Amino acid sequence: MAATAKRPLAASDIEFLGALRDELVTQDSCGNRDPRFWTVVERCxxxxxxxxxxxxxxxxxxxxxxxxxxxxxxxxxxxxxxxxEGRKVVEDTLFLTLRECREHIARNRHNYKCPATYAQTAWRSPQFERLIGILQQIDWESLAERSDDDGR
Known part of the structure; x- marks a missing residue:
């Protein structure tokens, strides 16, 4: 298996991670605890x-x-x-944010039977829980400032 090429963290990466953090901590939890993710469900x-x-x-x-x-x-x-009538989770759908899941449904509604967003909790996955915690808790802006200072 070929190794994935490594690259430094770019300013655009840090900006993306900061915006993702803000969305993760302010979005509706839909009654689910962290770490949560969204999938698509459809009628069946x-x-x-x-x-x-x-x-x-x-x-x-x-x-x-x-x-x-x-x-x-x-x-x-x-x-x-x-x-x-029932609902089933659509295979191969996983979204970190409710917004992204809704946008996916809006773009792909024609492929589903009455699709809806569905929040799930990955509390049995310590790695996913740690990843979401890092995304939500790191001060990405200060990391960008340190990166700017190092580059001077």
Whole structure:
């Protein structure tokens, strides 16, 4: 595996990190503790017990939902599966800020079924918790000033 090339921390990096810190500490927590991150959730149909069913999905032999009805019916070529509306986390979505997650949804809404932001907590990940703590607590502006002093 090739090593990633190293470079010095640029003034634009420090500016980005300072702005990210400000956003991380002022954004709505959505009732979640740190360290938190956001993902996209979308509507889905999920099988359930018939007592909990909101509708019955008509499923073909390949497992594809081809329709839905309000009550269980007998059919020869389709299975009638009790189902309800649910939400699922969309794979491969992770955002450090609520704003970025909302912007992603606005740009990509056409790829999802009723998308929404969803806050999660990574409290079981000590490395992520430390990283978010560093991003939130470091005085990035003073680091930029020291970098300017060193460059003179």
């Amino acid at each position: 149909e999920e099988p359930c017990w018939s007592e909990q069913a909101e509708f019955w999905a008509l499923v073909d032999d390949d497992g594809d939902v081809v329709g839905r009805v309000d009550y269980e019916i007998e059919t020869c070529d389709l299975r009638c599966v009790p189902s309800r």
